[in-house]
Each structure stands twice: as structure tokens, then as C-alpha cells.
Amino acid sequence: MKSLVTSLSTQQLILRFFDLEAHIQSDSRTCLDLFASMYRRFQAIPERSPVQPPIEFEVQTRPDAAWGAPRMVLNGCEWSLHDQRLIEDGYVYEILMNAVLAGVRSHFLIHAGVVSYDDQGILLAADSRHGKTTLTAELVRRGCAFLSDDVAALGRADRRVHPFPRSLRLRPGTLDLLGCSELAVGAPFWIGKAILDTEELRPYSLGEAVAISHIIILHDPAVTWEDMVGSSERELGVLVDRVDTGFLTAVRRIDGVTEMHTDIDRGYPLLRLRTARRAAVLAQVEALCQAQQIWVLDIIKRRESHPKFNRPARLETIPTSKAIVELLRRFQGGYSSALLHEELEGSSVHLFRELAALIGQAKCYRLSVGPLHEMADLVCGMVNA
Structure with a gap:
């Protein structure tokens, strides 16, 4: 694959995500x-200027770099890379993408897959x-x-769902299930998953913006709706790169935390908190972490x-209201x-109304997963009905 890095000397990559650009630099090609x-x-188009100031992101991986230790800089804030696994496990990429997803204003972004067929967005x-x-992948x-x-990516201006064509990341077992295990040969891997462009699955398969016609919530049939909603006091898990006694004590003292346990997940500390005020508690945990x-x-x-x-x-x-939730x-x-915070006044009610307006008259379903x-x-069968 041809490198997209803009210059060997600066080692910079510029990507465009709707109304926001990310400028990425590193000492590691x-x-x-x-x-x-x-x-x-997501390459930036030079003649199209972003609406917002860009996200500036830099990763220095060598201990002998100017800082004297591996570092990450996000919009001027420096963070030490205390654990090399943060680079190897890909969390530096996730941190940048979290900043990108939080910064986009032109589109309402939801963690979901999207395909289209016959002008129907699914x-x-x-x-x-x-x-x-x-x-x-199977539908493609x-x-x-x-x-x-x-x-x-739901466009707020045109109320259509737009492509967000990140490369597919597929486990070898998934490729076997799809009947295309040969695609893993020679593919780059990231955290045990092959990185594949959609057109490697099927040529000319990349779609265009389309109206939202169907919303499908994949659901484990062993879990009831009541289990999903839970009680008024629910669990909140926060995975962090490290903890110490002072930090854990401060988390326990947060107003609204009734119980806390620590586990290990993916090799990192996981805080398991019980609280009826998840939004407020999470905000305080994030402030402590920062x-x-x-x-x-x-x-x-x-x-x-x-x-x-x-x-x-x-x-x-299912009712549209359940799908929106x-x-x-x-x-x-x-x-x-x-x-x-800046477009919807920090209001969850406004957020609900915005999403309800964006999905319009889409039909909503729950798909109990199976083979x-x-x-x-x-x-x-649904889209052909």
C-alpha cells in the first residue's frame, strides 16, 4: 500500500473528518x-478548508527523543507514555480518534455499522x-x-447517513466465517485483526450518503430488555493505564459512588463503580485522571x-423511542x-430530539443474534420486502 505520510522529513499525516482535520506527527513511520x-x-483535500481549528497530535516513541522519554501531545497537552504497550496495543490511536469523534459538530456520530441497498440506509x-x-461484512x-x-455519521444538514469508511478490522476467525480467509495473507494487522479495505471484500462496494430507512439493534436473546435497562443503580467501568493508592482513594470519595472494585481487563486496571449518577461520576473520574x-x-x-x-x-x-435510547x-x-455542549447546550433532552429528527420515519427493529x-x-428479506 502506498504510504499516505506527507513527508519523510516531517513525518506528518493530515486526515479530514467532516468539519474537522487531524494533523498527526510522529518519529515512528x-x-x-x-x-x-x-x-x-480520510485524506484531507487541500482546496477544502476545515470549519474548525485542527486537532494537533504528536507521538514520540523513542526514549532518546527531545523529551527524554516517550510522549504524546494532544492539542498542546503533554502526556507521558509510561507503558510502551499503549503504543503497541493501539491505545494512542484510540485516544486521538476519541478526540476526533468528540470534536465533530457537523454530524451526529453513533457507534454502529452502516450499509445501504437500493437507496435504503441500514x-x-x-x-x-x-x-x-x-x-x-457479510451484507457487503x-x-x-x-x-x-x-x-x-448522520448529517445534521441533510439528514442522511454519510460514509465513514475506516478500513475493516477483522479477526482471522471472522474471515474464515465469511469464506475469505485468503484476504489475511499480506494484510497489516492491528491488535490481532487484519486491516482490510472494503473493496477487498467486494470491488466498488463503497457507498454514498443515503436516507436512513432501517435501524437494527443487535441483541443477545439470553438478555432481557429489563436486564439491559437495569436498576436505578448501575455499574460503570473505567479502564485506565495505571492506578495508585491516592487515585483509588479519591475515586472512592466521589459523591455518588456507592461501591468500587478493581479488576484487570486486557492487562490494564479496570475500575468497576456502582452509581446511580453515571454521567456526573464519570465526569469526576475523568477530571481526576487528567x-x-x-x-x-x-x-x-x-x-x-x-x-x-x-x-x-x-x-x-420495536418502538422508535427504544431504538433512540x-x-x-x-x-x-x-x-x-x-x-x-456547544451546539445542543449540554442538554440530553436536546440530544434526544436531535436524534429523533435525524432518523425521521426509519423503521426500527431488534435482531436477536444467531447464525x-x-x-x-x-x-x-427486510430490505427487499
Whole structure:
């Protein structure tokens, strides 16, 4: 693959995400090329100026660099890379993308896959390991156009869903399931997943902006709706790069935290908090992390189960209000979103109304997950009905 890095001397990569640019620099060509392989379709167009000031991001990986230790700089704020795994595991990329997703204002961004067929936009929202990317890839293989396997970008101006064509990241087992394991040969890998462009699955499969016609929430049939909503006091998980006694004591003292446990997840500390005030508690945890230069690597808003895919797949209609609640739970940018705070006055009510207006008259469904071919058959039957 041709490198997208703009200059060997500066080692800079410039990407455009709707109304926001990201300017990325590093002393590591490997870091830049890996990021470029995932976001190769987001190259900035020189004649089109971004609406907002760009995000400035720099990663210095060598201990003998000017700082004397590996560092990351995001919009002028310096962070030490205390653990080399933060680079190797890809969390530096995730931190940049979290800043990008939180900064975009022109589009309402939701964590979901998107395909289209016959001018019908289809959103596929799901929790981790529920088959969203696999189903997206299978639908593309069957003839749907690909818009994204990760971010549904709802245009606030035209009320259409736009492509967010990050490269697919597929496990070897997923490629086997799709019947295209040969695509892993020679592909770059990131955290155990092959990085593939959608057109490697099917040529000319990249789609264009389209109206939103169907919203599908992938659901584990072993979990009831009541389990999903939970009690008034719910669990909040915060994955961080490190902890110490003082930090843990400060978290325990946050008003609204009734219980806290620490686990290890993916090799990093995971704070499991019980609280009825998740938004307020999370904001305080993030403030503590920023003050102590502790990285927030992931936020888990409830304990997730992984379905077994051994039950029959079933598609049923659900009220639009339930679909909106599920989509809002996957709102990208979260509590740091510029769209939320600077466009919608920080109001969750305004956020709900904005999303309701964007999805319009889309039909909403819950898909109880099962074997891949059954799920794909149900979706194809729905759009052809």
C-alpha cells in the first residue's frame, strides 16, 4: 500500500473528518503508516478548508527523543507514555480518534455499522462481540454498499447517513466465517485483526450518503430488555493505564459512588463503580485522571455478555423511542462531545430530539443474534420486502 505520510522529513499525516482535520506527527513511520492504513480514505483535500481549528497530535516513541522519554501531545497537552504497550496495543490511536469523534459538530456520530441497498440506509448497532462488523461484512459481500462498520455519521444538514469508511478490522476467525480467509495473507494487522479495505471484500462496494430507512439493534436473546435497562443503580467501568493508592482513594470519595472494585481487563486496571449518577461520576473520574495524567482507555457503561450465536435469529419491530435510547447509549464523543455542549447546550433532552429528527420515519427493529447466514437472510428479506 502506498504510504499516505506527507513527508519523510516531517513525518506528518493530515486526515479530514467532516468539519474537522487531524494533523498527526510522529518519529515512528510505522505508527503513521498503520494509522494511514486504517484511515486511508480520510485524506484531507487541500482546496477544502476545515470549519474548525485542527486537532494537533504528536507521538514520540523513542526514549532518546527531545523529551527524554516517550510522549504524546494532544492539542498542546503533554502526556507521558509510561507503558510502551499503549503504543503497541493501539491505545494512542484510540485516544486521538476519541478526540476526533468528540470534536465533530457537523454530524451526529453513533457507534454502529452502516450499509445501504437500493437507496435504503441500514444502521446496525450492537455491543462489543455481538457480530456487528461480521454482519456488515457479510451484507457487503452479498451486494450491499458499505458506509461504515464502526461509525454511523448522520448529517445534521441533510439528514442522511454519510460514509465513514475506516478500513475493516477483522479477526482471522471472522474471515474464515465469511469464506475469505485468503484476504489475511499480506494484510497489516492491528491488535490481532487484519486491516482490510472494503473493496477487498467486494470491488466498488463503497457507498454514498443515503436516507436512513432501517435501524437494527443487535441483541443477545439470553438478555432481557429489563436486564439491559437495569436498576436505578448501575455499574460503570473505567479502564485506565495505571492506578495508585491516592487515585483509588479519591475515586472512592466521589459523591455518588456507592461501591468500587478493581479488576484487570486486557492487562490494564479496570475500575468497576456502582452509581446511580453515571454521567456526573464519570465526569469526576475523568477530571481526576487528567489531573494525574492517567489515561482513560475505555468506558464500559454496563457489564457486557457475549452471545453464543447458537439460537435462531429473529427480527422484530420495536418502538422508535427504544431504538433512540439504544442509539444514544452509543453516541460517539459522549460527555466530552462538542456537539452536545456547544451546539445542543449540554442538554440530553436536546440530544434526544436531535436524534429523533435525524432518523425521521426509519423503521426500527431488534435482531436477536444467531447464525450469520440467518441474520443476513433476515436483513436482506427486510430490505427487499
